[in-house]
Amino acid sequence: MKEVVEVRRFDWASWVFLATAVLIIAAVWFVFFGYDECSNKTCFDTALRGCDRVKFVSGNGMIFEYTIKGKSGGFCEVDVMLLQGELDSVDSKKLEGREMICLLPIGIVVSPEEDIGNCHGLLKEGLQDLVIRKLHSYLVQNLGRLNLEVAELPSI
DSSP states (O other), rough: OOOOOOOOOOOHHHHHHHHHHHHHHHHHHHHHHHHHOSHHHHHHHHHHHHHHEEEEEEEESSSSEEEEEEEEEEEEEEEEEEEEEEEEEEEHHHTTTTTTEEEEEEEOOGGGOGGGGEEEEEHHHHHHHHHHHHHHHHHHHHHHHHHHHTOOOOOO
């Protein structure tokens, strides 16, 4: 007696269903998790005013990547990542790749790193440490001159 083996094929209806499902998933991913790219500061400022989801790379001495995540509890959530530190500063080069999350008031356009009091994360801590080190170095280098200025003694 011969056994009959039934072979099932993947029919066209299954292919159409699979392709439609992939397209729907891609569309949902793009709408909810995708970001537009801004190529200039004006575009970024406009997006920040409306808290629209965009990415923007900018900077002079230090290069930051800004990602506007969206609205969060009455604030606009902006992720800031340091892509490149100052070339002449070893300390700022160590901060490359670190991030901080900044919560900015909606409708107000300000660079997130200008007031890091609204931010939290490893980049914020590193930038604060960098400022403290520079201030300490300045005070140590100028301690004698500062003492003379406070005492109002003539300098030699």
